[in-house]
Amino acid sequence: MGGRAAVEVGRRLLRLARNAQVIVVTHLPQVAAFADHHVRVERTDAATTVTRLDDAERLRELSRMLAGQEDSVAARAHAEELIAVAVADRG
Numbered sequence: 001m002g003g004r005a006a007v008e009v010g011r012r013l014l015r016l017a018r019n020a021q022v023i024v025v026t027h028l029p030q031v032a033a034f035a036d037h038h039v040r041v042e043r044t045d046a047a048t049t050v051t052r053l054d055d056a057e058r059l060r061e062l063s064r065m066l067a068g069q070e071d072s073v074a075a076r077a078h079a080e081e082l083i084a085v086a087v088a089d090r091g
Contacts, residue, residue, distance in 0.1 A: 006030035007082075011089055029065040033082035034089070038062075059083070 001009070010031040016022055017036065025041075026032055038058045040051050053061055059079055060070075067075035 002028065002030065007085065010034035010086065014086070014089060027065065029062045029079065030082060032065065033062060033079070034086040 006028045007030045009028075010033060013022055013024060013031065014034045024031065024035070032038060038053045038061065040053055040057075040061055042049050042051070051057075059076065062079035062082060063072060063075040064070060066072070066078050069075075
């Protein structure tokens with residue numbers, strides 16, 4: 001799933017979260033953009049770490065999820081657009 005379908009899943013999860021706690025594990029930036037809080041889970045051979053992301057870190061992580069690489073200008077713009085759509089849907 002991706003693209004328009006993933007954005008719609010994000011919207012529906014946002015609506016569901018108005019009345020219930022929702023925890024989602026996803027690799028889809030279109031879904032993650034709708035989250036109230038964003039954490040990054042990293043696993044190494046030695047440990048697993050969970051880091052709550054601030055707004056700047058969240059933007060970088062969504063960009064990385066979109067492009068599969070660090071510091072993509074186009075992915076950053078797309079991530080900003082996804083976040084703007086999610087904020088607008090919050091009303």
